[in-house]
Each structure stands twice: as structure tokens, then as C-alpha cells.
Amino acid sequence: MTFSFPKAATVALMTSTLALGACSKKAPEELPPVQQTATPTPTPTPTGPVGASVGTQAHFEQAVGSSTTIYFDTDRFNIDSTDAAALQAQAQYFARFPQLNFTVEGHADERGTREYNLALGERRANAAKNYLVSLGVSANRIRVVSYGKERPVALASNESAWAQNRRAASVIITGM
Amino acid sequence: MKPTLFLLPLFAGLMATSALAQSQDLGEPLGDGAQVDTVSIEGDDDDGPLRGTVTDESDWENLGIAIPAFATDRNAPTPANDSGTEALGREIARVISGNLRNNGLFKPSGPDGLPSPTFAQITAPSWGSWSGRGAEMLVHGYVRARPDNRLVVGCYLYDVALQDELIREGWVVQPADWRRAAHKCSDLIYARLTGEDPFFDSRIAYIAETGPKDNRVKRLAVMDSDGANHRFLTLGSATALTPRYSPDYSKILYLSYVDGNPRIYVYDIGSGQQTLVTENRNPTLAPRWSPDGRYILYSMAVAGNTDIYRVPVSGGTSVRLTDTPGIDIGGSYSPDGSKIVFESDRSGTQQCYVMDADGSNQRRITFFGGRCATPEWSPRGDQIAFTRIAGDFNVAVMTPSGGGLRVLTNGWQDEAPTWAPNGRIIQFFRTTRDSGRSALWQVDLTGRNERRLPTPVDASDPAWGPIRP
Numbered sequence: 001m002t003f004s005f006p007k008a009a010t011v012a013l014m015t016s017t018l019a020l021g022a023c024s025k026k027a028p029e030e031l032p033p034v035q036q037t038a039t040p041t042p043t044p045t046p047t048g049p050v051g052a053s054v055g056t057q058a059h060f061e062q063a064v065g066s067s068t069t070i071y072f073d074t075d076r077f078n079i080d081s082t083d084a085a086a087l088q089a090q091a092q093y094f095a096r097f098p099q100l101n102f103t104v105e106g107h108a109d110e111r112g113t114r115e116y117n118l119a120l121g122e123r124r125a126n127a128a129k130n131y132l133v134s135l136g137v138s139a140n141r142i143r144v145v146s147y148g149k150e151r152p153v154a155l156a157s158n159e160s161a162w163a164q165n166r167r168a169a170s171v172i173i174t175g176m
Numbered sequence: 177m178k179p180t181l182f183l184l185p186l187f188a189g190l191m192a193t194s195a196l197a198q199s200q201d202l203g204e205p206l207g208d209g210a211q212v213d214t215v216s217i218e219g220d221d222d223d224g225p226l227r228g229t230v231t232d233e234s235d236w237e238n239l240g241i242a243i244p245a246f247a248t249d250r251n252a253p254t255p256a257n258d259s260g261t262e263a264l265g266r267e268i269a270r271v272i273s274g275n276l277r278n279n280g281l282f283k284p285s286g287p288d289g290l291p292s293p294t295f296a297q298i299t300a301p302s303w304g305s306w307s308g309r310g311a312e313m314l315v316h317g318y319v320r321a322r323p324d325n326r327l328v329v330g331c332y333l334y335d336v337a338l339q340d341e342l343i344r345e346g347w348v349v350q351p352a353d354w355r356r357a358a359h360k361c362s363d364l365i366y367a368r369l370t371g372e373d374p375f376f377d378s379r380i381a382y383i384a385e386t387g388p389k390d391n392r393v394k395r396l397a398v399m400d401s402d403g404a405n406h407r408f409l410t411l412g413s414a415t416a417l418t419p420r421y422s423p424d425y426s427k428i429l430y431l432s433y434v435d436g437n438p439r440i441y442v443y444d445i446g447s448g449q450q451t452l453v454t455e456n457r458n459p460t461l462a463p464r465w466s467p468d469g470r471y472i473l474y475s476m477a478v479a480g481n482t483d484i485y486r487v488p489v490s491g492g493t494s495v496r497l498t499d500t501p502g503i504d505i506g507g508s509y510s511p512d513g514s515k516i517v518f519e520s521d522r523s524g525t526q527q528c529y530v531m532d533a534d535g536s537n538q539r540r541i542t543f544f545g546g547r548c549a550t551p552e553w554s555p556r557g558d559q560i561a562f563t564r565i566a567g568d569f570n571v572a573v574m575t576p577s578g579g580g581l582r583v584l585t586n587g588w589q590d591e592a593p594t595w596a597p598n599g600r601i602i603q604f605f606r607t608t609r610d611s612g613r614s615a616l617w618q619v620d621l622t623g624r625n626e627r628r629l630p631t632p633v634d635a636s637d638p639a640w641g642p643i644r645p
Contacts, residue, residue, distance in 0.1 A: 075525070077480070110612070113549040113563050113591050114637070115418060115462040116519065116526055118431075118438055119475065119482040119503040122459055126480030145437055146459060146477070150415060155389045157609040 054097055057172045064089040069169040070128060074109070074162070077123045079131045087128060090170055091135035101173045103143040104128045109162035110149045121146030128168040143173065201414040201434045205448020206398070206407060210350040212360065212377075212644070217330040217346030219299050239369065242311035242336075243273045243286040246329070247295040252321040256351035261327075264354060265319045266292075268329065271358035272315065275376050275402060276365065279601065280625030285311060298332060303339050312336055313369070317361060325351055331361035333368055343368045355404055356644070363643070373598035376401055379641045380603070381419040381428050382616060384408060385634040389612035394636075396430055396443070401596075401640070403630050409443065418462060418592075421641035422469050427489075429453065429463035429472060440474050442489070454487055454494055462506045466513055473497075473507040473516065484518055484535075497535035508553045508560075509533070510576070517541070517551040517560050517576070528562060530576065541578030550592050555642075556599035559621070563591040563604075571604045571619060584623035592636070597643045603629070605636040 052058035061068055067086035070079070079087065094100060106125030108117035125144040133139045154161035246265030257264035269287035276284040291305060298316045306314050314334040319327055330346040345364050349357045356377055363374030384397040396416040399406040410416050410432070417438075419430035428443045440453040440460040453460055453474050461482065464473040475484050476494075482503045487494040498504035500522040507518040517530050523540065528548035531538040542548040546566030553560055553576070564572040564581075569589040574581045589607040596603065600621055607614045614636045616629040629638075 075521070110589070110607070111569075113526075113565075113569075115475070115505050116503060116521075116549055118417075118459070118461050119477055119505050122477040122482065123480040123503065130480075148438075150392065150394070150417070152390055152612075155610075155612070157612075 055100060055172065055174060057174070060093060060102075060170070060172050063093050068171075069167050071163060072124055072166040072168070074166065075112070075120065077120065077127045079127055083128075084131065087131045088135060091132055091137050094132070094137050094141065101141045101143070103145055103171045103173055104132075105151075105169045105171055106144070106146040107151060107153075107165055107167050107169070108149045109165040110152060110157065111162055112149060114148060114150075118146050118148035121148045124166075124168045128170070200450060201410045201412070201416070201432065202443075202448055202450065203407075203409055203411055206409070206445050210353055212353060212356050213348045215328065215346045215348055217328075217344060219332065219341055219344045239282050239313060240309075240311035241276060241282050241284045241313040241315060241365070242290055242306060242309055243269045243276075243284050243315040244290040245269045245287040245292040246317035246319050247293055247298050248318060249295050249320050254321045254327065254351050255325060256327060256354040261319050261321050264327075265317070268317065268319060268354065268358045268361070269315070271355055271402065271404075272362045272365070275359065275362040278402070278627055279366075280620060280627070281366075281370065285309075298330065301334055301339075303336070306336050313342075313365075315361070315365060319354075319357075322348070327351060327354055327357065329354070329357035329361070331357075331364055333365050355400060355402075359401065372600055374643055375596040375598040375601065375640075377644045378597050379421065379425065379644070380616075380629075381421050381430075381639045381641065382605075382631070382635050383417055383419065383637040384631065385614060385636055386412075392612075396428070396432075397631075397635075398428075399631070406632055409448075418637050418639075420463055420465055420639045422465055422489075423467065423642055424469055425641055425644065429465065429474075431461060431463070440472075442472070454485075464507050464509070466509050467511055468513060473509075475505040475507070484516075486533075495535075497531065498538070506550055508551055510553050511555055511557045515553075515576070517553055519549050519551060519562075526565065528560070528578070541576070542574070543578065544581050552594055554595050554599040555597060559599070561593035561595060561602050563593065571602060573602070573621065582623065584619045584621070585617070585626065587617075590617070592638070594639050596640050603638040603640055605638060607636075 052062055067089040070083040070086045104125040106121030108120045125146055129142045129144050152165045154164035246268045248261040248265050251260045251262040253260050266287050273284045273286055276282045298318045314336050316332040318330045327349050332344040333342045335342055347357045347360050359377035362376040367374045378401045379398055381398045384395045385392050387393045393412040394415045395408050395412045396410040396419055397408045414432050414434035417431040419428050421428055431438050432441050438459045440463045441450040442453055443450040453472055459477045460474045462475040470489055471486050473486055475482050482505050483496055483498045484504050484507045485494040485496050502522045504520045507516045509516055514533055515530055519526050520529050526547040526549045527540055528542045528551045529538055529540050546564055549563040551560050551562040559573045560576055561573050564570050569591050570583050571585045571590045571593045572583045587606045588609045590604050593602045593604040601618050603618050605614050606617050614634050616635045616638045618629055619626040
């Protein structure tokens with residue numbers, strides 16, 4: 001496996017990931033279900049995680065754990081330190097697999113009007129994209145789409161569910 | 177990566193229209209509607225029309241209206257009813273009775289439980305048999321099949337106490353459009369008794385929803401104002417949202433994810449074809465018509481920043497109307513086309529703003545507590561309806577300057593109000609907590625008369641078209 005970006009950047013990213021690894025995740029009290037087979041700290045071994053093959057969402061999830069998704073406060077779209085750590089884990093992964101393209105899906109909770117939430121999801125997805133670009137991921141590898149409040153993952157109508165739905169989720173584009 | 181983009185030109189060149197429609201998630205087109213012609217009908221013309229007898233709004237709720245079956249000159253076969261024109265006359269009366277009952281202003285009775293007048297009695301009511309029934313108003317009518325299969329429907333409104341005719345009108349309709357004659361008659365009665373503009377002969381576009389909360393199928397659908405003649409216009413493979421009827425009913429603007437991204441399409445009702453509102457890679461949202469139907473407002477997100485644009489329906493260059501950082505979205509023209517009310521979070525939260533139609537003079541109009549979203553200017557011009565977010569979501573109205581706030585509903589999540597053509601009734605959708613199920617509701621401007629509009633499946637994003645010609 002070859003690495004396409006400078007070693008110094010890799011070291012910097014790994015360092016910051018480790019430094020932020022102890023931070024508690026903010027809003028969601030119940031995280032959306034994730035596969036528990038992988039440890040959240042990525043281990044950049046040449047073969048990658050066992051089980052899933054490169055180019056699948058499962059492989060991405062095994063590599064970065066819950067860091068495939070970042071979460072936002074109500075009506076906010078800023079990248080806080082927890083989000084930054086997750087996006088750094090993603091950036092590392094996409095640096096290791098430069099052949100992969102992916103979509104950042106922006107979402108909002110149900111407690112907003114439909115049209116505004118579409119625009120808000122777009123803003124959140126772009127915030128995640130911009131941060132990934134600032135970490136060295138090429139912008140033309142990142143597609144952005146907003147689903148507003150149309151695709152919730154947590155189905156209850158309470159603060160916990162809404163926190164899980166205010167998210168930007170990175171999804172590998174398969175079948176290339 | 178984006179197969180649709182490659183396939184579409186191929187499909188257009190090689191495949192039949194239906195295959196193209198499939199690839200666009202489109203169902204069979206509705207086709208162009210038929211005309212309804214107004215005709216003069218016979219009546220008792222020995223004196224002039226009377227002025228209104230109803231002047232106090234509070235009296236309307238107790239105004240009894242008897243609506244017996246419409247008569248026919250002879251029971252003739254008609255494509256509109258398997259049992260002929262006599263049975264059709266009863267159905268027409270039933271539609272009118274339902275219309276007038278559902279807006280909370282009247283107490284209609286009939287046709288069931290009432291005697292059926294003869295054809296001759298339509299223009300000469302048997303007063304003695306109606307005065308003892310507690311109804312102040314009497315509706316009579318007839319239906320007659322013409323040799324060309326078209327139907328003549330006559331509609332008469334009588335004041336029982338005065339024993340005199342208040343108004344009458346007749347229409348010639350295709351058999352398939354018989355309900356439109358019933359709606360025209362309802363409109364005639366409503367307008368005559370209230371002094372308001374009519375609204376029953378109109379259609380509603382909305383989003384039909386099925387499936388679980390995390391996998392909802394959302395289809396574009398249309399129906400008459402009373403829920404009849406329901407049709408799905410998209411197949412459901414792509415999420416459809418936020419429709420708006422054009423002022424002449426020839427087109428519907430709506431958002432579809434058919435190419436994987438949220439984009440506004442202009443759907444032609446007659447041909448069943450659709451085109452993008454603007455050729456652009458960016459997401460487009462929140463479509464609206466100008467009152468004259470010549471322009472489309474849409475919102476477009478560029479790198480996460482959403483602004484409002486205007487483009488001619490005929491195509492051409494889009495003009496950007498807002499340029500603040502943040503989300504400027506929606507937009508609803510004043511009836512004269514000179515101003516636009518829209519929502520923006522430039523102050524930090526969603527609030528409503530008014531600007532001139534060219535984008536100048538943008539100013540915030542909402543300063544009460546909570547947020548202001550999805551503002552819609554009344555067709556009468558005197559009110560703006562909006563979603564008020566203050567804890568729960570409720571439908572509220574205010575004046576165009578932001579005064580006179582009145583909250584009309586009290587559901588957990590009532591949003592996206594749109595107006596009846598006459599500006600007296602507001603339609604919105606109500607979402608149920610936890611289940612996420614949604615339904616269409618209507619409320620009048622007093623806030624006292626609220627009702628659910630029945631739909632075959634769950635429903636959201638109602639958009640009322642104008643009165644039909």
C-alpha cells in the first residue's frame with residue numbers, strides 16, 4: 001500500500017486523532033447503531049480491517065468506527081473539536097485509499113420546516129466537506145447531498161433522537 | 177458514479193416516451209382538462225335579484241340549507257353515472273352538501289332524508305313542504321343529458337322565508353367533469369351567502385406519503401378541493417417534495433431527487449413531461465410562482481449558502497435576489513407582484529423578511545418571540561400566513577408589516593401553510609409526534625373551524641391552485 005500524501009501530514013493527523021481520542025462525544029446520548037467489530041482508533045495496516053473489502057461502506061466503518069458521521073447542535077453547522085477528530089479519522093482513511101470517492105450526506109432533525117432543513121443539511125454537508133478539504137482530501141472526490149429531515153436514523157420524537165439525526169454522514173460511492 | 181446523467185440522453189434518443197417517463201419517476205400524464213361553459217338557465221324572472229339576507233358572520237354557522245337531489249327532465253343514460261341522470265342528480269346534491277358542511281359556516285341537509293323535487297318544481301319550489309324543515313335556504317337544481325353526451329346542470333338558491341330566488345346559474349360540462357358542476361354550484365351558493373370569493377372549483381397538489389418513518393415514499397399527487405379525482409403523478413422511486421400549481425393549472429413546480437440531488441422541476445400537466453427549472457449543478461429548493469405565472473422563484477444552495485433567485489418560466493437567465501451569508505429561502509409574491517415575503521436566518525434564527533420584487537429594500541418584519549418560517553402571502557393581500565416556531569410548530573397569520581399576529585392552530589407540528597384561492601381558508605400539514613405520520617388540515621381565518629382533509633394515504637406539503645376557469 002502506498003501513501004499519496006506526505007508523511008509529515010500523516011503523523012500530524014495521527015497525533016491529533018490520538019490527542020482528541022479522549023474527548024467525549026457531545027450531543028447524542030444514544031449513538032446510532034454501529035458495528036462494534038472495529039476499534040474506533042484506526043490502525044493503518046497495509047491490509048486494512050479484516051472482513052470487508054476496500055471500496056465498501058463496511059470497510060470504511062471498520063476502519064474509522066463511529067467517525068463516519070459527525071453531529072451538530074440545533075440549527076448549527078459548525079465543526080467542533082469532536083467533529084474535527086472524526087473528520088481527521090476520515091481524512092486519514094481517504095488518504096490511504098485515494099481511489100475512493102464518497103458522498104457527504106447532510107441531515108436535519110424533524111423539528112424544522114422542510115425547506116429550511118434541506119438548506120441546513122446542505123450547509124452541514126458542506127461544512128464537513130470544507131473541513132475534509134482543509135485536511136488535504138481533494139474536493140473533486142467529495143460529493144455533497146442534503147436530505148433535510150427526510151431520512152432520520154433515530155425515529156423517536158425526543159432530544160436524543162433529534163441529536164442523532166442532526167448529522168453529516170460520509171458514505172463511500174461504490175461500484176466504480 | 178452518476179448513471180442517470182449518462183443514461184438520460186440515451187433514453188431520449190432510443191426509448192419511447194413511457195420509458196423516459198419511468199426514468200424520471202413519472203406516472204401517466206393527466207392530460208389537459210376540459211372546459212366548463214356557463215349557460216343561462218330558466219327561472220322565475222318576475223322581479224330583480226334580492227340583496228344579501230345574511231350580514232352577521234356569527235349567524236352563518238346556524239344557517240340551514242336544504243339541498244335535495246337535483247331533478248332531471250327524464251332519466252337518461254350518462255357516462256357520469258351507471259344509473260342515469262336521476263342518480264347523478266342525487267350525487268351532485270351530495271357533493272354540494274359535503275362542500276358546504278366542511279367549511280363550518282353552514283348547516284346543510286340533504287339530499288338523503290329530504291323529498292326530491294320534480295323537474296317542474298326546480299323553478300317553482302313547493303314552499304309549503306320546505307318552510308317547516310328549519311332550513312332558511314333552499315338549493316334546487318337539475319341535470320339534463322344532451323344528445324352530445326354533455327351535461328347541463330342548473331343551480332338555484334332560494335330564500336325560504338322570502339319565498340324568492342337569490343341567484344341561479346347553469347353550466348355545460350363533459351360527463352367526466354360532473355363534479356365540477358357541483359363545485360361551481362357550491363361556489364355560487366358560498367359566494368352569494370358570504371360575499372366572499374369562491375374556492376370549491378379548484379385543485380390541490382400535495383405529497384402523498386407511505387411507509388415507515390425511516391423509509392418514507394413521497395409521491396407527487398393531485399386532487400380536487402374535496403379530495404375527489406385523486407391521482408398520483410410520480411411513481412415513488414424518487415422522493416418528491418414541495419409542489420406548487422401554476423396559476424393556470426398547466427404546470428406544477430416541485431422538488432425531486434430523481435437524479436440523486438434535490439432539484440426543482442417544471443412538470444407539464446398536459447404532456448406529463450418535466451424540465452429542470454435551471455440548468456445548474458447546484459441543489460435548487462423551494463419553488464414558487466409569480467402571480468401572473470411568468471416567473472418562478474427558487475432557492476439555490478451554492479457551497480452551502482442558500483439564496484433566492486428569479487427566472488422566467490420561458491427559461492433564460494436567473495436573477496439573484498438575495499446575497500446575505502446564510503439561508504435565504506422560500507419567497508411568496510404579494511398578489512400585485514410588487515413584493516416578496518421570504519424567510520432568512522441572517523439574524524441568527526429563521527425570521528420573515530419582505531423585499532421589493534427586484535430584491536431591493538430587504539427588511540425584517542417579524543420581531544415577536546419564536547421563529548417565522550414558510551411565509552405565504554394571501555391572495556387577498558392583507559395577510560401573510562407562516563409557520564410559527566415557538567416550542568411547537570403552529571400556523572399563524574400577520575399583516576404584511578408584521579403586526580396583528582394571530583396563531584390559528586395548536587398541533588405539535590403544523591407547518592407549510594398555503595391559501596385557498598379566496599384567502600379565507602389556510603391549508604397546512606400536521607405531523608404526529610413519534611410516528612411521523614402526516615395529514616392535510618384546513619383552518620379558516622377565525623381559527624375556529626379546523627378540519628382534516630381526507631387523503632388516501634398520509635399527506636404533506638399541500639398547495640392550493642386558483643379557482644378554475
